[in-house]
Amino acid sequence: MKNEIVAGRSFIAQDYKDVASVILLDQELANSLFGSAQEAVNQVIDVGGFSYRVIGVYTSDEAKTAKTFGIGGLPITTNISLANNFNMDEISDIVFRVNDTSLTPTVGPELARKLTEIAGLQQGEYQVADATAAFQEVQQLFGFITTIISAIAGISLFVGGTGVMNIMLVSVTERTREIGLRKALGATRANILIQFLIESMILTLLGGVIGLTIATGLTAIAGILLQGLIAGIEVGVSIPVALFSLAVSASVGMIFGVLPANKASKLDPIEALRYE
Incomplete structure (x- = not known):
């Protein structure tokens, strides 16, 4: 099921370009911290000593299934910057979701190829792990x-x-x-x-x-x-x-x-x- 924005907005191209200090919260985390999704928008929260402004709240089935406290998401460029500030390892994996699972065998390899091309890495540096195939196994x-x-x-x-x-x-x-x-x-x-x-x-x-x-x-x-x-x-x-x-x-x-x-x-x- 696709995540839907219930308050505020999602990331835009400018957020990635500016390495903006903004964050998206899932509805469960927003309710826990601020009482409601609407109240969470434009609030500022601290993540690892850095301040981020909440720009939106989205639904998250994964959070409900996992019974977690909640999930927050940063723009990928901001995430990389945060990792560099803490001398952390590079991002180990990226999760993509397709609306039509029948397209996964086609979309997966294409994503790996495109990421390898963007990063200027040798072919095969990025690998695809299909959750559907794993589930079938x-x-x-x-x-x-x-x-x-x-x-x-x-x-x-x-x-x-x-x-x-x-x-x-x-x-x-x-x-x-x-x-x-x-x-x-x-x-x-x-x-x-x-x-x-x-x-x-x-x-x-x-x-x-x-x-x-x-x-x-x-x-x-x-x-x-x-x-x-x-x-x-x-x-x-x-x-x-x-x-x-x-x-x-x-x-x-x-x-x-x-x-x-x-x-x-x-x-x-x-x-x-x-x-x-």
């Missing part, structure tokens, strides 16, 4: 990490489901006489099937609840630790994600409980009652 990295985590989660669910299935198969064997007695008293195959499916789902759902509780606790601890490092960050467990995880846990129990439940429902009541 980060997205690809997170996508890869997500794929790996998803694969690990899938394997974990399969292993866990197999364990539940084995437990239920053992349970069917140990409860053979109970199943035979229930069938002798009128329980249908569907009754037995549903009973063991529900038991399997409860088992995995209980595991899901325990896992979700641990995850919520760890997330809360991480949130407390991160707030001390990054101002304004909020960490928490999403309710839809939590409900989805519980639904997946129950589904795993139902899927892997089919074999034991089917085995239990097919037991012959007479043979089951004779089982020792």
Whole structure:
């Protein structure tokens, strides 16, 4: 989003030519220092022992995102003069923003070439770092990490489901006489099937609840630790994600409980009652 002047004016060519002692403030900093953007205009502030007159105030999304105290900007010629007065290093980087990000691959190299030409430096002295490309690389990295985590989660669910299935198969064997007695008293195959499916789902759902509780606790601890490092960050467990995880846990129990439940429902009541 383009920064907009909300009070006063922006820099003009004469400011750069005269190395003017003027400054632009972002709205957050202007409000903090003078109460409002309008009150900030024509005020004089001290920066490193030098006085600068506020000529304008602009909106700044970056300042809001970073949760900083505020941002001020000087004409580049004034900035260079200030750096020279303090024997500071030369300006290390310049940030440009284009309204149409699709133009970045074209505009970036052209800016580097033009700056190199103006400064009389050898070709390649100025380099372009495209934030969009960097962001895409980060997205690809997170996508890869997500794929790996998803694969690990899938394997974990399969292993866990197999364990539940084995437990239920053992349970069917140990409860053979109970199943035979229930069938002798009128329980249908569907009754037995549903009973063991529900038991399997409860088992995995209980595991899901325990896992979700641990995850919520760890997330809360991480949130407390991160707030001390990054101002304004909020960490928490999403309710839809939590409900989805519980639904997946129950589904795993139902899927892997089919074999034991089917085995239990097919037991012959007479043979089951004779089982020792």
